Amino acid sequence: MPTILGHNQYGKAENRVVKITRDGDTHHIKDLNVSVALSGDLDDVHLTGSNANCLPTDTTKNTCFAFAKEHGIESAEQYGIELARHFVESQPSIHRARIRIEEYSWERIAGSDAGSKFIGSDEVKHSFVRKGQETRLVQVTYDGEQFEVLSGLKDLTVMNTTNSEFWGYIKDKYTTLKEDYDRILATSLSTWWRHNWTGVDDERTPNWNKSYEQSKKHILQAFVETYSLSLQQTLFQMGSRVINNRSEIDEIRFSAPNKHHFRQDLSAFGLENEAKDGAVYWAADRPYGLIEATILRDGADQRIPVDMTNL
Amino acid sequence: MPTILGHNQYGKAENRVVKITRDGDTHHIKDLNVSVALSGDLDDVHLTGSNANCLPTDTTKNTCFAFAKEHGIESAEQYGIELARHFVESQPSIHRARIRIEEYSWERIAGSDAGSKFIGSDEVKHSFVRKGQETRLVQVTYDGEQFEVLSGLKDLTVMNTTNSEFWGYIKDKYTTLKEDYDRILATSLSTWWRHNWTGVDDERTPNWNKSYEQSKKHILQAFVETYSLSLQQTLFQMGSRVINNRSEIDEIRFSAPNKHHFRQDLSAFGLENEAKDGAVYWAADRPYGLIEATILRDGADQRIPVDMTNL
Amino acid sequence: MPTILGHNQYGKAENRVVKITRDGDTHHIKDLNVSVALSGDLDDVHLTGSNANCLPTDTTKNTCFAFAKEHGIESAEQYGIELARHFVESQPSIHRARIRIEEYSWERIAGSDAGSKFIGSDEVKHSFVRKGQETRLVQVTYDGEQFEVLSGLKDLTVMNTTNSEFWGYIKDKYTTLKEDYDRILATSLSTWWRHNWTGVDDERTPNWNKSYEQSKKHILQAFVETYSLSLQQTLFQMGSRVINNRSEIDEIRFSAPNKHHFRQDLSAFGLENEAKDGAVYWAADRPYGLIEATILRDGADQRIPVDMTNL
Amino acid sequence: MPTILGHNQYGKAENRVVKITRDGDTHHIKDLNVSVALSGDLDDVHLTGSNANCLPTDTTKNTCFAFAKEHGIESAEQYGIELARHFVESQPSIHRARIRIEEYSWERIAGSDAGSKFIGSDEVKHSFVRKGQETRLVQVTYDGEQFEVLSGLKDLTVMNTTNSEFWGYIKDKYTTLKEDYDRILATSLSTWWRHNWTGVDDERTPNWNKSYEQSKKHILQAFVETYSLSLQQTLFQMGSRVINNRSEIDEIRFSAPNKHHFRQDLSAFGLENEAKDGAVYWAADRPYGLIEATILRDGADQRIPVDMTNL
Missing domain, CATH: 3.10.270.10 (Urate Oxidase;)
Known part of the structure; x- marks a missing residue:
């Protein structure tokens, strides 16, 4: 067959990962939409249907949720860097990972006097309204040697x-x-x-x-x-x-x-x-x-x- | 023919009317999406295709823009009331008008020091970012006798x-x-x-x-x-x-x-x-x-x- | 408190129920989006937060999927009638059910000669392309006495x-x-x-x-x-x-x-x-x-x- | 200033061009969404705001509509090739044009007997329903020497x-x-x-x-x-x-x-x-x-x- 396989990638797209952090009574929200795309030694999955080198997209989804719990989400960039590194370094057949993230922002609802009393404090600590302005974007790519981070x-x-x-x-x-x-x-x-920043040396x-x-x-x-x-x-x-x-x-x-x-x-x-x-x-x-x-x-x-x- | 005409209405929907008000160097935005629906003595337009009683939807569009200039837009409710009254009171064949309005909000962009110098003042007066939170809604209905205002x-x-x-x-x-x-x-x-409020008497x-x-x-x-x-x-x-x-x-x-x-x-x-x-x-x-x-x-x-x- | 509860309803919306029927090698698709809305003796859930009369929306979802298996889907109307009757007749606190359904249509992909040989027949029997034209709509309402069916x-x-x-x-x-x-x-x-049709007597x-x-x-x-x-x-x-x-x-x-x-x-x-x-x-x-x-x-x-x- | 201008392009996007062809009583529809992107000698418009080399996006819109009338639309590819060639060859400052087109398909409504009589023929000749299946895509790029056509x-x-x-x-x-x-x-x-195909020589x-x-x-x-x-x-x-x-x-x-x-x-x-x-x-x-x-x-x-x- 005179056809050859060119660039290819796969993964689970649009994982809606929401992480709540509780700092005493004060809660914080990270609200992300995470898409994974992996490349590597994947000719067989295309040519013969053998999935021996294929980490299922479902597993990449599970990993997104588990990492949010295990490592937290300090920033979408940091979280994306950890995910990208994990996929490339843990799977010999995966040579490159690209993580794209959308982040939605929330702001605290301004409290009323009554509200303050109700919640026992001057501040509303677990009630939020979605900000609705711009969506923050991140793309992290890692090829086993260098990172490229776009925001x-x-x-x-x-x-x-x-x-x-x-x-x-x-x-x-x-x-x-x-x-x-x-x-x-x-x-x-x-x-x-x-x-x-590329993550190399002591940058x-x-x-x-x-x-x-x-x-x-x-x-x-x-x-x-x-x-x-x-x-x-x-x-x-x-x-x-x-x-x-x-x-x-x-x-x-x-x-x-x-x-x-x-x-x-x-x-x-x-x-x-x-x-x-x-x-x-x-x-x-x-x-x-x-x-x-x-x-x-x-x-x-x-x-x-x-x-x-x-x- | 054993069929009869029931409730019907028509008009131009989704007129995107933006009114800028200049108060010296300080500008204000009203950003509306206005939909007109008229009812009345409109059997002929349905039954025979005679348009003698039909104010064109294009005219209702023109009226939305002209009223924004002639009367300004203090609030979407007030503007809707004026439009509804106009259609019913100016056209004998129109007995009821329903005006629906969506309003999008904008907020001023916070100024930098350099910006303040550039624009000759401490305040950014004509630069805005769309707020992106909730859309405000208004529906005004007028039947020639009473208004009903929903917000x-x-x-x-x-x-x-x-x-x-x-x-x-x-x-x-x-x-x-x-x-x-x-x-x-x-x-x-x-x-x-x-x-x-119904607009009757001295309310x-x-x-x-x-x-x-x-x-x-x-x-x-x-x-x-x-x-x-x-x-x-x-x-x-x-x-x-x-x-x-x-x-x-x-x-x-x-x-x-x-x-x-x-x-x-x-x-x-x-x-x-x-x-x-x-x-x-x-x-x-x-x-x-x-x-x-x-x-x-x-x-x-x-x-x-x-x-x-x-x- | 001088406020009273008016019309209310609740249920799981947009259950994407897809039922495949196999008639030998020939498959058929019913592709529905089902929304349930229930009303009844539900004052307590609003006024005190007691859920004793409340069938969870999650249960209404499960019922949509289970009924597709137990009763099949001959038409969206018939399926909606069965669901509506079930909710009203099985739960004393539910007095009225409204089922809304969107149906998406699929058509068989035209076969090639090679394809016919591959699948051992003249006809493509399990391959479909979404038609993409109109969405079919159904609303069934049942109050324990009569049905109203809109299509x-x-x-x-x-x-x-x-x-x-x-x-x-x-x-x-x-x-x-x-x-x-x-x-x-x-x-x-x-x-x-x-x-x-109202489902009464021998209609x-x-x-x-x-x-x-x-x-x-x-x-x-x-x-x-x-x-x-x-x-x-x-x-x-x-x-x-x-x-x-x-x-x-x-x-x-x-x-x-x-x-x-x-x-x-x-x-x-x-x-x-x-x-x-x-x-x-x-x-x-x-x-x-x-x-x-x-x-x-x-x-x-x-x-x-x-x-x-x-x- | 240590910043330099990289890749840039501009033009009018999403021109909704619909061309009806009448072949006697039989009508045909071409329904396109056309987006123009031009590159070239455009540093000044970015650096100084001088528009001397800038063909307005509004003009590119007019050209899309005029070309549909002057040259017809045999296919989206052919129409895109003519537009791309025009922009590059008619304007010294434009060195590259990229035309993207979406095409929506329509099919004739099947006629009834009564309908056939009404329109005096066996066939419905000017009535269409939008097909609603896939959108056809075209991208034509021309740099003054070669074309690249993607479909x-x-x-x-x-x-x-x-x-x-x-x-x-x-x-x-x-x-x-x-x-x-x-x-x-x-x-x-x-x-x-x-x-x-690149449009070079006698291909x-x-x-x-x-x-x-x-x-x-x-x-x-x-x-x-x-x-x-x-x-x-x-x-x-x-x-x-x-x-x-x-x-x-x-x-x-x-x-x-x-x-x-x-x-x-x-x-x-x-x-x-x-x-x-x-x-x-x-x-x-x-x-x-x-x-x-x-x-x-x-x-x-x-x-x-x-x-x-x-x-």
Whole structure:
């Protein structure tokens, strides 16, 4: 048969692992969606159906839950590193493991006076509301020698209601767009960034949670502070801000759908609708401009796949 | 032909109306999804295809945008009341209008020092991030004589990591569930409540925005403060709290899918996984318990439809 | 406490029950999503948290699976009737059961010659592809005395590329829509119809599967054969066709979002784009006209709830 | 600033282009979702906000609609090739274009006798129902010298109700899975395949529509005819069948979530539930095994990105 097997991987996807930690009466939640993908000496399972080298996907699921109990979850990155190492180092036929994690955040419900009395304290300690803002992302890959850790986020929807323009572009025979000197700029950000930590030698491990919080802060502040002539310009500012402020990060990629807010034409009804007066907009669904870009530390390799920010 | 026309309504659904208000440099967002449904003298459009009595759905869309500009949007309730009154009072063939609105909330992005300098002030005034928590809901119905105003919310996901039990239930031949004295209670709340304001005579109009914030607060606090023996009990406490504290509300209905968090059995791996020690749970998707209930002020009519909380 | 409990119900929702029947080598699939909702003497579970009258939702789930094995699934209606009767008649505290079912259809994969040899026959007997068209719907309600059986479908997307007009409508100050004498009419139908069978006395039980197939056929044929002056007119024709041809059905309700296909204006590029020449259209998402109507057999009661077709 | 710009692209995504062709009274539908991504000399738009080299995403949208009218849509591949060539060859600053297309299929509604009379013919010529099965996929990339054409499909859900086993796998300390000698094998296939046509010299252009239909047929037949010891084995058979039968295709990649159907344990209720007797299964949502593999013609390069089948 003139066909050969190329890249392949398998594992259990979307394990919804929730770990509660009790610190006296004060509880903490880690709420993860964990996907395992393993590669290695797996030709037989494809070619003959022999599963002798195949660790069942069901076992990878069990391992995700057991590790949450045995090792806890300090950060999604740390937990992913431990899982990836385990699969590669415990199974001779598994040569590479990729762990992808989505993390959902919860915040404590603000207490009432009555509530405080009820629970015997000033603070609500085991009641939470899901935050509902961005989803935190992690991908850890381990090949037995080095780790690659990507962190990121998706579905962070932001809007500037002014300080955005778009003009001076190419006009060809199919161009009808009017230039705009005061438009809304809104997007739902997806982004991944790559840490330069590889787990080799005596590198210092990043503080993953702080790294995430700071990276997100820099992205938001660049969004606030950029007077935007194009969404591309804003993305480059966001990426540069992260690279320049976080020495542990070498590369960042964005996928930013332009969430169009079209100023509604109300002139047929005798109504002006200028941005400067506070306007009414139609928030459109499809089509949408989609802007994607990678920003790199000078000298760094480009390794985040082009399509990854859509996952 | 032995068939007759029963209840019917029509209109433009899901108009995504976004209104920016500029108060000097400080901007405000109202972000709505508005659906119009009109009824009246519309037999001909169904029976003969004559559209002489039919206000086009496209016109109802235009009206939503124009009203946002002409009258502003102080609250979704107030805006819905004005739209409903307009359709019924301006068109002889339209006898009843129902306006449904979803509202998405945004919060200001916290400013950095650099950002503050950039924008010439201590505060970020036109940059927002979508809050992503619950969606606020409004339904206004007007029949030319009275208004009915329902408010509510959906997708408010809450979790108590303890203080929930479930035991003492019926055991029949198909029962395998084990009793549980320390379980997670989580749900994604959908709820509508009915105001007793009808717009007739000299009734005082409620402060819609305050009414919403307070009702939500009472629901959350009842969730915090109820030591729960069943989700039904928790819902009744939530509803009672709202009715007892908000004199403008006579009826409230909940639809609460039990977002099951099953304690994972790790005994095969030699691991205990008890709630008291901080456990690992599997957050399941389907199936789920679905609990629905109406709570009423004594003497009030039950008017919120059974299936409405699923919308 | 001046609050009282109104309508309430509970049960396990979205049990994904798949039953394979083997008829020799020929297999058959029934693929259902079953939701149970029970009402009755349940005040205590809400007011005091006593579950003495509460059959756990987990038990209702087990019952769905066990009944599929014990009784088979001849039709979703028959299976729903048996479940509803069981809950009410086996539990004194349960006075009313409502079973909702979605059914997904599969078709056999067409065989190749090689395939036929492989499986030793001319026919592929255990290989299926999901059909992916409409979802079949059933709701059975039983109160201990009578049954009410609703059947229906959702997500049946149909399009007429001509024979649709829209003109002669009201023009008010907010009207900008142009009349159209050759437009696309497309919609994604949701519909429920009510059988007059109640299970009392010696009524003949309908052939549920044939009733469904014939009702769907009449709806589609009315769509084909109606030269449409409004979507309302088309819906009324669909409903009348069902009522007039199926004596077992007394009432039908439609919810039909107008899936707008806007003829693109290409005049800026020197291109005509007339319907008569075969045009290019933009298939829009939101907003959309939403048309809802009930059609009744003369003398029949209107019982299908207004909001039910959105479920 | 020590940051540099890496890979970037932009364009209008999800243009919903519907083209009706009228062949006398007989109409045809092409229903596409078209996404444009352009790369080239675009540093300035990122670094300075100068849009002098930027063709607006709005113009790329207009071009999609205009080309559908000017050139028609014989196949999504041909249409994508024309769009990609246009962007690169008409704009000096655009060096590479990638066009992604989803295509939705429609089938004619079967006519009734009455219908035939109504429309004056034996056939229903302008009435369609959306097929609802798989979505056809195309990606065309052009860099000014060569084309790369990928075709594929997603959401083709298939099930074998027998002839599938899984046993003989690794057992480690976290393994609890029982071996199974008669299980359901079901998956929702996503797949892309790469044509060896590059548009250079006098290569013969494939018949894109026939190539698609035949490739899909081979995939389905391999699914039918493979007695499966693992989903991996089934995927390899599918891919080999396509490569061996379609000389225009050199590479194919699959992403196949294992849609688990777990045989329900009914022993607590005294019920056996063996596969051989026709069993009842629970169709689970998450987690799920996810199996991904590339199959290549011997000697061909591996070019389809690992993450592409998730799009």
